[in-house]
Structure formats: C-alpha cells, structure tokens
Amino acid sequence: MKIAGLDIGTTGCKCTVFDERGKYLDHAYQDYPVKRSMSGHEIDMWVLRDAVLHVVSEMAFRYPDIMGLGVTSFGETFVLTDEKGNPLDVAMLYTDPRGKEECQELIEKLGDMHIAEITGLRPHEMYGICKLMWMKKHKPEIYHAAKHMFQVEDFIVFVLSGVAQIDYSLATRSMVLDVTHLSWSDEIIRAADVDKKLFSKVVPTGTPAGKIKKQMAERTGLCENTIIVSVSQDQVAAAIGAGAFTSDVAVDGAGTVECMTPIFDTRPDIKELYKGYFATVPYVVPGKYVTYAFSYTGGALTQWCTKTLAKQEIIEAKEQNKTVNLLLEEKYAAKMKKMGFAEDEPSGLLVLPHFAGAATPYMDTGSKGAVIGLTTDTTVEEIYMGCLEGVCYEMFQTYQYLKTTGICYKRFHATGGGAHSAVWMQMKADVLNVPFVALNTVDAGTVGCAMMTGIAIGIFRDLEDAAQHMVEKTKTYEPRKEQHEKYMAHFARYEKLYDAIRPLV
Numbered sequence: 001m002k003i004a005g006l007d008i009g010t011t012g013c014k015c016t017v018f019d020e021r022g023k024y025l026d027h028a029y030q031d032y033p034v035k036r037s038m039s040g041h042e043i044d045m046w047v048l049r050d051a052v053l054h055v056v057s058e059m060a061f062r063y064p065d066i067m068g069l070g071v072t073s074f075g076e077t078f079v080l081t082d083e084k085g086n087p088l089d090v091a092m093l094y095t096d097p098r099g100k101e102e103c104q105e106l107i108e109k110l111g112d113m114h115i116a117e118i119t120g121l122r123p124h125e126m127y128g129i130c131k132l133m134w135m136k137k138h139k140p141e142i143y144h145a146a147k148h149m150f151q152v153e154d155f156i157v158f159v160l161s162g163v164a165q166i167d168y169s170l171a172t173r174s175m176v177l178d179v180t181h182l183s184w185s186d187e188i189i190r191a192a193d194v195d196k197k198l199f200s201k202v203v204p205t206g207t208p209a210g211k212i213k214k215q216m217a218e219r220t221g222l223c224e225n226t227i228i229v230s231v232s233q234d235q236v237a238a239a240i241g242a243g244a245f246t247s248d249v250a251v252d253g254a255g256t257v258e259c260m261t262p263i264f265d266t267r268p269d270i271k272e273l274y275k276g277y278f279a280t281v282p283y284v285v286p287g288k289y290v291t292y293a294f295s296y297t298g299g300a301l302t303q304w305c306t307k308t309l310a311k312q313e314i315i316e317a318k319e320q321n322k323t324v325n326l327l328l329e330e331k332y333a334a335k336m337k338k339m340g341f342a343e344d345e346p347s348g349l350l351v352l353p354h355f356a357g358a359a360t361p362y363m364d365t366g367s368k369g370a371v372i373g374l375t376t377d378t379t380v381e382e383i384y385m386g387c388l389e390g391v392c393y394e395m396f397q398t399y400q401y402l403k404t405t406g407i408c409y410k411r412f413h414a415t416g417g418g419a420h421s422a423v424w425m426q427m428k429a430d431v432l433n434v435p436f437v438a439l440n441t442v443d444a445g446t447v448g449c450a451m452m453t454g455i456a457i458g459i460f461r462d463l464e465d466a467a468q469h470m471v472e473k474t475k476t477y478e479p480r481k482e483q484h485e486k487y488m489a490h491f492a493r494y495e496k497l498y499d500a501i502r503p504l505v
Helices: 045-062 100-110 112-119 128-138 140-145 152-161 168-174 186-192 214-220 234-241 270-275 299-309 311-319 324-338 380-405 422-432 444-456 463-470 481-494 497-504
Strands: 002-008 012-019 024-031 041-043 066-073 078-081 148-151 165-167 201-203 207-211 227-233 249-254 258-261 293-295 350-352 370-372 411-415 436-439 473-477
Touching (some): 002 444, 012 045, 041 045, 066 152, 066 444, 078 128, 078 140, 100 112, 100 128, 100 186, 152 165, 152 214, 165 227, 227 234, 227 444, 234 444, 258 380, 270 380, 311 324, 324 380, 350 481, 350 497, 411 422, 422 436, 444 463
Parallel strands (some): 165 201, 249 411, 411 436
Antiparallel strands (some): 249 258, 258 293, 436 473
C-alpha cells in the first residue's frame, strides 16, 4: 500500500510517493508556464490540470497500489468553472494587479479593520474575493455562466473526486472565510455582491473527499478505491511536514522564499497581526492558528549572488565536486582566519534583501535591495555572507514585530534547501537566539501532505504517529551568546536601513 502527496505550485506540480511506513520512494514533476504582462498575471488552468494528471499518471504507472492521494497547493488564485469543473477562463495569480478598486469598495463598505476581524486578513487585492468582484464587473458573461469558484486545491480535488470541498487554511486566502466560526462570511459575500453557491464546502484540513471518479481512475491509472484528500495551503502542509504542532515550535521554510510560520494555541489578537500584514490562518490542530512571516528573497537572494557575482567560483566548485555555496562559505572562513578573526565573524556588510520587494511586515512591492559597506577590497564571499546575514536580520526584525502578538516559540524546525547549510543554520540560531533544528527533507509540504493522507486512510493513528514515521531531525544548532551579541551590534544599524533607503528608490 502506498500514499502520495500532490504539491501544486505556481510554476509546477510534484507528485511524491511514500510506502506504508512513510518512507520516500519516488516522485514526478511537471512545470507549466505563467503569463505575466503589465495588465495581468495569469495561468491556464487547463494546462495546470493536465500537468497534474500527468504526474499522477506517471506515479500510478510505477506504483499501482497508491491508496490515498492528498492535495496541497498555493493560495489566492482561483478559477471559475462550469458544473463539470471545466475552466471558463484563465486564472488570475495573486500577483495580478486587477482587483485593487474592488478591494477598496469592500473597505469603504465594511472598514478594513472589520474585514480583518472577520477574515484574519488585512484587506488586499491579492485575495480571491476582490478578483471575483472584478470578474463580475468586467467579464459578466463568464461570471454568470459559472457554477463553481475553485482555488487550486479544491479544483483538483473536484476534478479527481467530483466533490467540491476546500480546507480551512486555503479557504482563508479568499478573504471570505470567517476565521472564528470557520464558515463563509455572509457579511463579506453580501458586501461583495457575489453568489455564495459558487464556493466549495469548507472542511477541516486533511478531510477525505472520497474515492476517485471512475473516469479519472481510468485516465490516471490509479486504483478505483484510491481516496482523494483535501489537505491544505502549501505553507500549512510544510508546517505539518516539519512536525510543528505546538506553540513552542515555529517553522523556518528556507527555500526560494524565506517563510517563518509560528503557531498560536488560541486565536491571536488580529489587531496586532494587522499592523504587519500578518494573516490569521486556522491550523490542522483544532483551536490553533498559524501566521506567515515571509521575505520574498531567501534562497533567491543567495542564488542571485552566486549566479551574478560568483561565476569563477561556480567553475571552481564543479572542479572540487562541491556546491558553490559551500565553496564560498569555506573561502570566507579562510579569509577571516587569515585576518585574525573567528571563522564566522560577521561580515560587517548590510544587505537589505528586498530584491523582489518587501513582504511582511511592510508589504511594499516598490522597495529595492541594497548592499551597504562595499570597498575595493570586498570579495564575493563577503557579499555572499552579507546576503545570508541580511536574510537573518530581516527574520529577526519580523520577530520584533511579532513579539506583541503572543508568539512564544522556543525553537525552529528548518526545512528547504537552506536547511542543508550548516553555516546558515548556525547563523540563524545566533541571530534569533533560539535553537534551529534541521530536518532531513527539502519538500516538507509534500511530506505534510502525505502525512495527512496517511491519517485519512488509516495508515497513521494521528499527527504524532505520522511525524514519528516521516519527520527526521538531523542536527540542532544552539545559539551562542557571544555571537548573538556581535550580530546585534550590526542589527542596530540594519533596522534603520529600510527607512533610510526607501525614499531614494
């Protein structure tokens, strides 16, 4: 018996298979194009659907005894379909500029703080309800022909099972879910003047939709008894896959985007979260919530640095059969030692990591990145270390904003590619002054998806049982008091950086 997790991202989808003990076996990946222009950012949901069916079919061909398939996806983006689930138009991505006027209309009717108190979200045009209002106004023939409004998770669940249901965490990203009562808000729907019948039924994270439809079983090769499971938004799946279920553990998603996911034991003070654009999201454990604190450039910043500045080092790294990141870390340590400093002496550079705009707590897409403190003696490895430090300082600054909201985590569970860098993990522990536990998985979202699927079909008893089988800790990085104090001396300068640079760009 096998279980599979289907993780659907903005530019590609992955289906990963595990055995009944939670051991990784195999995966298939398929990407798809995103169309971006000045007037819109769109994705063709027919293409996305076909890519999903392709990766599922590839895994079903190799593992015909897959008995459960869980679905997790990115949020906000939705598609209008007919009664059979056929898309009626392309889907607007969360970055699409349309919906701004409609968002303002909602704010004028209800007030931005009142909307936040209902939905747990500071109003923004990225959320689905604003773009649905735009569709009704600008493409009325499509809106009035529609029978369903699906986000990506419930769209694929419906395609596979014929059941229209969406889990709490992804439903939140529509800015329509009442996060206190965990139901669609009639007040928001009335103010938006849209049809409530378009929305899928909201269900707890990890709820089985039922067996796969016969025609989909025939098309994909899955067994007709395969259970389809509505898991969650991808960041919630990643938190599950990191084994974080209590408020003393937060998750550090060290991927292309740097995302911290703290857990609250009760519903947090939405007014405090509102100040920094932090969302209130229902979690897998009943009564608990999470929020997302993120930077658009985590691993993306180090990738920019290596690809743009470390061309010679990339060649050297290949010759030495190591990653360019490791090579740069080694070169930096050697240089510091030669100068009489500790190998991990702070670089002294200040890097504002807003190379793709600023996320929480600013939500300022106009902000730009900066590197401060360069001289003619500055080396590539120093700039690289400055980039690592900049991401850590940004994390610590976000933590400063979050302290008023009641977070009380005592350690981080780190996932993603960045968790494999011992230097970066130790730096994060030192800057934030809490232990960082590296996990032996890059794709925590897929693991979390499979964990919930295993619980849904009875392979695992509960979250703890699933975590024991599938969450593997590799190393704990303890904070060092002296090093923390060194970083704080530089952070005192860093926290002034945004205000100093923003008026210039």
